[in-house]
Amino acid sequence: MNTHEVMKQKISVYFDGETTPAEKKEVEEHLKACISCQNQLEAFKKISFSLESWHDADPSPDLDQKLAKIKNPEESKMKTKKTKWNHRAAAAVLAGLAAVVVFRHLGDRALEEPKPPAPITREVSVTEKAIAPAAAPSEVKPDRLFFAAEALKKSEPSAYQNFSVRREALLEFSFQAKEEEVFNTENYASIQESGFQEVLKHPLSTFSIDVDTASYSNVRRFLNQDQMPPKDAVRIEEMINYFTYDYPAPQGEEPFSITAEMSACPWNKEHELLLVGLRGKEFSKESLPESNLVFLIDVSGSMDEPGKLPLLQKAFQTMIQQLDQKQRVAIVTYAGASGLVLDSTPGTEKETLRGAIQDLTPGGATAGAEGIRLAYEIAQKHFISGGSNRVILATDGDFNVGVSSEGELVRLVEEKRASGVFLTVLGFGTGNYQDSKMEKLADKGNGNYFYIDSLSEARKVLVEELGSTLFTIAKDVKIQVEFNPGKVKAYRLVGYENRMLAAEDFNDDKKDAGEMGAGHTVTALYELVSADSKETFGKIDDLTYQESKIKASGDVATVKLRYKEPEGAESRLLAKTLTQEQAAQNPSGNLLWASAAAEFGMLLRGSEFKGSASYREVLNRSQTAKGQDPSGHRAEFIELVQKAQKLDISPSEGIQFKGSAE
Amino acid sequence: MGIDSNDEELMLEYQRGNEEALEMLFLRYKKKIFNFAYRILANRADAEDVTSDIFLTLFSQKDRYQPEAKFSTWLYTMARNASLTKIRNKKNLFSLSFLGLGQEGKEESWDPPDSKPGPVQTLSRNEMGTHVRRAIHRLPRAQKEALILRAYEEMSYEEIRKILNCSLENVKVLIFRARKRLRKELAWVIQEECA
Numbered sequence: 001m002n003t004h005e006v007m008k009q010k011i012s013v014y015f016d017g018e019t020t021p022a023e024k025k026e027v028e029e030h031l032k033a034c035i036s037c038q039n040q041l042e043a044f045k046k047i048s049f050s051l052e053s054w055h056d057a058d059p060s061p062d063l064d065q066k067l068a069k070i071k072n073p074e075e076s077k078m079k080t081k082k083t084k085w086n087h088r089a090a091a092a093v094l095a096g097l098a099a100v101v102v103f104r105h106l107g108d109r110a111l112e113e114p115k116p117p118a119p120i121t122r123e124v125s126v127t128e129k130a131i132a133p134a135a136a137p138s139e140v141k142p143d144r145l146f147f148a149a150e151a152l153k154k155s156e157p158s159a160y161q162n163f164s165v166r167r168e169a170l171l172e173f174s175f176q177a178k179e180e181e182v183f184n185t186e187n188y189a190s191i192q193e194s195g196f197q198e199v200l201k202h203p204l205s206t207f208s209i210d211v212d213t214a215s216y217s218n219v220r221r222f223l224n225q226d227q228m229p230p231k232d233a234v235r236i237e238e239m240i241n242y243f244t245y246d247y248p249a250p251q252g253e254e255p256f257s258i259t260a261e262m263s264a265c266p267w268n269k270e271h272e273l274l275l276v277g278l279r280g281k282e283f284s285k286e287s288l289p290e291s292n293l294v295f296l297i298d299v300s301g302s303m304d305e306p307g308k309l310p311l312l313q314k315a316f317q318t319m320i321q322q323l324d325q326k327q328r329v330a331i332v333t334y335a336g337a338s339g340l341v342l343d344s345t346p347g348t349e350k351e352t353l354r355g356a357i358q359d360l361t362p363g364g365a366t367a368g369a370e371g372i373r374l375a376y377e378i379a380q381k382h383f384i385s386g387g388s389n390r391v392i393l394a395t396d397g398d399f400n401v402g403v404s405s406e407g408e409l410v411r412l413v414e415e416k417r418a419s420g421v422f423l424t425v426l427g428f429g430t431g432n433y434q435d436s437k438m439e440k441l442a443d444k445g446n447g448n449y450f451y452i453d454s455l456s457e458a459r460k461v462l463v464e465e466l467g468s469t470l471f472t473i474a475k476d477v478k479i480q481v482e483f484n485p486g487k488v489k490a491y492r493l494v495g496y497e498n499r500m501l502a503a504e505d506f507n508d509d510k511k512d513a514g515e516m517g518a519g520h521t522v523t524a525l526y527e528l529v530s531a532d533s534k535e536t537f538g539k540i541d542d543l544t545y546q547e548s549k550i551k552a553s554g555d556v557a558t559v560k561l562r563y564k565e566p567e568g569a570e571s572r573l574l575a576k577t578l579t580q581e582q583a584a585q586n587p588s589g590n591l592l593w594a595s596a597a598a599e600f601g602m603l604l605r606g607s608e609f610k611g612s613a614s615y616r617e618v619l620n621r622s623q624t625a626k627g628q629d630p631s632g633h634r635a636e637f638i639e640l641v642q643k644a645q646k647l648d649i650s651p652s653e654g655i656q657f658k659g660s661a662e
Numbered sequence: 663m664g665i666d667s668n669d670e671e672l673m674l675e676y677q678r679g680n681e682e683a684l685e686m687l688f689l690r691y692k693k694k695i696f697n698f699a700y701r702i703l704a705n706r707a708d709a710e711d712v713t714s715d716i717f718l719t720l721f722s723q724k725d726r727y728q729p730e731a732k733f734s735t736w737l738y739t740m741a742r743n744a745s746l747t748k749i750r751n752k753k754n755l756f757s758l759s760f761l762g763l764g765q766e767g768k769e770e771s772w773d774p775p776d777s778k779p780g781p782v783q784t785l786s787r788n789e790m791g792t793h794v795r796r797a798i799h800r801l802p803r804a805q806k807e808a809l810i811l812r813a814y815e816e817m818s819y820e821e822i823r824k825i826l827n828c829s830l831e832n833v834k835v836l837i838f839r840a841r842k843r844l845r846k847e848l849a850w851v852i853q854e855e856c857a
Contacts (some may be wrong), residue, residue, distance in 0.1 A: 008838070008842075009834060009835065009838040012834070012837060012838040012841055013819075013834050013837075013838075016812065016819070016837070018818070018819045018834075043845045044841055044845075047841055047844050047845055047848060048813065050790055050794055050851060051794055051798075051814070053790040053791040053794055053814045054701075054791045054794045054795050054814075055791065056693060056697045056704070056814075057696075057700055059692065059693060059696040059709075059710060060706070060710065062710060063692070063696065063710045063713060063714060066710070066714040067688060067692065067714060067717055070685075070714065070717055070718050070721050071688075071721070073683075155741070232701060250789055256838075318850065321850075361848065454728075454789060455789050456789065456792075456793065459850060463850070627711070630798075632796055635796075
């Protein structure tokens with residue numbers, strides 16, 4: 001340890017008031033002269049203050065019960081077993097019901113009308129039989145809770161008391177949920193999952209890449225509020241692409257590397273899983289291109305909520321810290337009237353930028369279109385040729401003045417796309433969240449779309465991955481996979497439902513597709529049925545007049561990729577072939593993690609293809625594949641899976657009443 | 663014996679057979695020991711196990727306490743050792759880790775809601791708590807223990823030395839390293855421009 005480190009350690013001791021008088025004097029003398037050490041002391045103070053934000057937790061009533069048993073071992077010994085069991089049973093009923101209420105409130109899943117309650121079992125004690133109906137959501141009515149409670153009252157009065165208090169809380173909750181139902185106007189476009197395609201009839205699978213991650217953070221928001229997300233809020237490809245994968249960096253001139261890998265399909269033993277991975281080239285901090293950014297900030301009345309404008313301000317403050325003289329920022333707001341708050345300013349003038357963001361105040365209705373027009377105008381005025389020109393739209397998406405129809409807005413953005421200005425959409429807030437509108441905007445505006453639910457998500461998008469958020473290295477990136485019918489009988493692309501293209505679109509340079517940011521990774525999974533499988537998919541009869549000849553080849557598939565340079569008009573082609581020999585016995589961490597994310601998405605969607613998928617499997621695999629995880633995103637994923645496992649009450653999953661009642 | 667009695671007096675009182683003294687010690691330390699274990703283990707159920715185990719030891723083996731030792735040091739030493747055993751036993755099992763990260767109030771419905779601060783404050787404070795937890799959770803074990811004892815239990819270096827059974831110099835190094843690492847990990851949370 002060098003002398004400076006020794007001093008810094010002494011400062012830590014000094015901060016704790018544990019120095020000897022001589023050391024104290026030494027430290028204080030040193031501090032007078034050394035700015036670095038003054039900062040160190042300042043940082044220790046700040047850390048110490050921040051540690052206070054981790055408050056003491058209250059122990060649960062369980063602990064009190066345990067302690068009571070210690071004090072009165074005789075009395076509790078007789079009761080222990082029974083009480084415990086019933087207490088847990090009651091908790092299980094409650095948990096089940098709470099989930100049901102949420103479920104009903106979401107409405108998306110409970111498509112059927114609730115059936116009248118089944119005849120009540122006459123058993124006096126709460127047994128598994130009595131609890132079991134709670135697992136079938138469509139049959140449960142809140143009254144059921146009442147009967148369960150009555151049964152409990154007879155068998156175990158003390159547990160009942162505990163139970164009845166919570167029941168009231170729960171009923172109140174269910175009432176609130178009902179009320180909310182009326183006002184919840186969140187909007188999701190429905191997703192039709194694509195099924196298996198027979199290779200002989202459809203050898204080509206074509207889609208546009210999707211680098212958005214909004215769906216994942218939105219799903220997280222629901223789970224953190226102890227609700228299952230609506231089915232259509234779950235876009236599986238975004239679940240997969242939320243994470244960065246460890247693909248090889250591109251070599252030479254090409255802006256991409258392509259990875260193909262195949263292994264057994266975890267949720268269906270008969271099938272295999274093919275991973276197609278792209279990784280974009282990265283810029284070092286010095287070689288980042290110049291950029292011209294326009295923040296377009298929604299300050300309408302609907303943004304006046306803690307999760308919206310205040311979070312947005314914090315998010316942008318964090319981002320500004322990263323900027324330097326190569327980046328310029330302008331700020332445009334829109335509400336009743338749109339206005340230019342700050343004209344294009346270099347990233348080094350942090351105080352000016354910070355002040356402008358700090359002074360934003362909400363009020364008025366939203367005129368999104370006018371704001372978008374003005375923002376593009378400013379972006380074009382300061383256009384940097386060869387640089388990154390981008391409008392960053394931050395909103396809850398509730399446009400309702402001016403051009404309000406979705407179609408018109410989309411057309412406006414499409415029209416602006418030709419100008420070479422890209423669009424990033426940052427979604428904020430809950431309750432009135434217009435997911436489908438924003439995804440479409442970003443998609444049409446040559447852009448990307450993120451949902452910011454917390455400061456840490458803001459950090460991921462605007463700090464950790466700023467490069468890939470701001471710098472597009474390729475546009476209109478399309479992937480086409482050709483399968484070899486000699487090896488593969490059928491395939492299913494997991495997710496990407498909104499991104500499917502027709503086979504002929506692949507070579508059509510006029511067809512818009514997804515953009516790729518610097519250092520970004522994109523992953524797609526195919527579930528494959530091998531050629532020697534007995535499974536049949538034939539909805540169409542075999543052709544009578546044609547016979548397809550299969551070329552003998554050891555290839556499984558060829559992955560082709562088309563992209564354009566950010567300002568280019570003509571596309572370029574890359575290709576990679578995967579042979580049978582390359583199929584891995586042991587899947588890589590990439591494949592393990594991507595398949596875990598996909599499986600989680602399928603469970604949340606209640607996918608018809610989920611096969612043997614289970615939360616436990618997802619947990620096992622993600623635990624294995626977690627790796628270094630410096631940012632903590634993967635650890636968070638695992639937490640979310642555990643949450644969903646508790647909340648999900650679909651028949652094959654979720655709360656295991658048997659297990660929890662032991 | 664009364665409310666002003668110090669821990670050591672209460673413990674001696676209890677060794678003489680006064681159950682009320684034990685009750686008072688329970689009251690004084692229940693939440694503290696639980697939170698200490700919770701911070702070390704990052705798992706509520708385990709922390710509750712450890713807490714009840716500690717009090718069971720206190721109850722069933724009261725004579726193990728030596729009057730010359732400081733009561734809190736003795737109790738925390740036991741809690742620390744019990745936590746280590748817990749970690750060791752669970753090492754091969756899949757740990758449930760922090761299910762309730764950042765969402766405590768919701769997950770644990772028995773917590774009465776605190777008085778509500780302004781919306782902006784709630785957000786940043788809650789979020790900060792979450793990040794602090796994660797950062798501490800990622801510290802190496804020894805650093806984590808030393809820091810938690812210092813920051814949350816407000817122990818002196820001397821007490822920490824006894825509980826961790828190491829040298830004073832070691833305590834200094836552990837706490838310093840923990841802070842250095844937190845400074846790096848939490849730089850953006852504490853809004854430090856250059857760490």
